[in-house]
Amino acid sequence: MKTKIMKPPEWYDVIRYHIVPPVFMVVFTGAVQYLALVGQGEINITWRLAASKALGNSFSWGCVALFSLWAILWLQLPAGQVHGPPTLFGYRPPYQDNGVLYYWASLVGFFTMQAMWPDLSSAIFSNMPELLGTLNLVALTLCTLLLLKGKLKPEHRDDRYPTRPVLYEFYTGLERHPHILGMDVKQLTNCRIGMMAWQLLILAFYLAGVQRHGFSAATLVNLLLQSVYVAKFFWWEAGYFSTLDIILDRAGYYICWGCLVWVPCLYTFSSYYLVAHPPIISTTTALLIAILGLFTILLNYRVDYEKQLFRRAPDGKCNLWGKPARFIEAQYKDSSGNVRTSKLLLSGFWGSARHLNYTFELLASLAWCLPGFGLGVWPFLYFNFLACLLVHRTFRDEEKCAVKYGHNWGRYCQKVPFRLIPHVF
Template sequence: MAATDDHFQHNVIPIGFIAFFTPLSYILVVLGNSELGFFSDLPWIIFSLGSFFAWKIVILFFIWAYLSIFLYNGKPYAGPPIVSNGYVPKYAANGTLYYIISLISFGAFAYFIDPNLCLNIYQDFGSIVAVLNITALVFVGWLMQKGISNPEAKGDPEQDNLEGYSLQYLYYRGIELHPRIYGVDVKQLTNCRIGMMGWALLVIAFTVANIQLNGLQPGPLAHAILISIYLFKFFYWETGYFNTLDITLDRAGYYLCWGCLVWVQCFYTFTAYYMVSRPDKRDNWYEAFPVLFFGTLSILFNYITDRQKEKFRQSKGKCFIWNRPAKKIDVEYIDHNGLKRRNTLLTSGYWGIVRHLNYVFELLTALIWSIPAYRGSFILPFAYFFFLVILLVHRTIRDDEKCEKKYGEGWRRYKAAVPYKMIPYIY
């Protein structure tokens, strides 16, 4: 049975995942644009090598994202060390400035230099997705080769001992936890500086294209404003992201890097893209204002929840939450040298209600900003919300398994104190 499970995990899942999601990224281009035909346009998009415009946009953006690590007076930030070998990843803490400068630069270029830039991005989005796929698939292959021949740090068992793993599994999962490319952490580059920033810029581009084609509509504008606020919150909190499962558990392979370079760009932006070719003549500010208000409120609570844990971590548990000393549970784990170490788990504030209330606010926010795209069907306009439900529920399971393995009895004491993962008395 174990051999069958390993075969399924190491061979079937990687091939199935890559074979399903890679073409789906092209299919989304057609599904989101009502002017494109499934059989007439999809083959051209799938087999496209990308237009000159698409290559120019993608390459310039990648260079901009890479340089952002060194510019804007970014202070160095040390992430959590790898337990197995003690390697400490280094990042640049300048996300907020990068986000603001990128939005201003993009807006200024689109307004003063190329007024049709946003419309061209929308109309050539199929080529852009093709270029993103080509670059991402090649880049993931390079990461796999680098992990085998020249890893950043030795002493990680899952990186150093690759016997028994198929190439397709290593390509899908990745090998290194914290690879670097010319002085830059790969995950900060792909996940944050390209993935999340690309999400922001594409939503703005699609919204401007919507205005140019259909006139100003409150719904798409409310959606874009909420996305922009949410991503400002992300970059303001970027150093906190370096403590999440994406960084501390997931390796740099297809699942994570292709996901940020391609999937985020074509799927997370899908709602804004979807609304361009489907204008709603009944759209009005009376419906848009509640979306803006409750969406902003949900983002605020999401930030406050994350901020509580970050404050607790930075003060090493010596802080006040809700005007009371933070409650915590002391746990132990064994580090890479075989030494016993101590850690503390927060059980105060929102983190004393459930273990992942921040995920609940993530889902609520996604649900709210999808409302303007409703056109009588819930499937496509709310696809991101449904995807996020699956992703975050799965993430709570993975987090539980990781912490159970690391902390053992201490984690079981923590679960007794905070028994529910996301919703009290339900899950």
């Protein structure tokens, strides 16, 4: 029995290829500057005020240059390598395997600079609109270079898809695994700059808040939960290279601008907002939030660990929840027409819901936003965005899997009928 793949209606292609990319790029690029001012407590926000910060200043350009060079250095240093899963055309992308060392070295470097310049964190907070303006310009320049590179000198011609409108190509990118100066672009933007900027910025915002208002258990919980999450990411970085961000998404505005600008802006926003708007919850409430958050982060890690354990096991032979792992062998054809096989896991958490990792990630993000409870909707902006993003990603991922695996994907969905919440959705 073959799965019939329905061609989307013409109006859908018009929206997808011609409307969404320019609208999203204008809205999100502009929203960054607006949010930077909202977080600082600005009331009378005008386009002129936002535009005045968009080109950055000497402080912002110095910080971005120094941090970028630091990240690039760690991708050039001698280190072990790990490989991502093979692409449809047989390429196995290599990655530097020094993420944990990079993470701790970056923290040591930050605290050293903070000790030398005690006002550093407050300066980072005060110059956040300029920092985001600088990152915007750098990211848009990089995306332009990636578009030109993908058109003029692609590394893997088998990886190209049919020509689309140029704004759509700029938005999605053209290549999945491009390299610049010998570095994997997505490891640089997603991991070494985006994720590490998340960690360093929330540290700076916490210290800036302490300098303004004194110690707060709520802001400490906000910092610690995010720090555990980011530290877990670097400890698990090799596993990240097997996620859909890496194996399916191409390097363009959506991924590269998102990691260079949107992550430092939105993902840190709950911490950023609490600097100018100190939390009002009690210490006891903060402690309960910490327990909830740590538990959900642990569950999120466990889900990812089960998938990684299964992938590394020869022929999928491993135990999950005390029983041999069950799976469906799904065949598909690569770009050369060769038949390949993937294993779709049916055991452990992956037998409860097809994207339970997204559910626990949402709960973790809610936990570190909760210290801002009682301060309006702004501290929960990241959680609301992430909920929309992950629900959209769930359907997008499943559409791609249905095309790739055909009727075997239907078999898998019958065995694991729920997407995010067992017995609910």
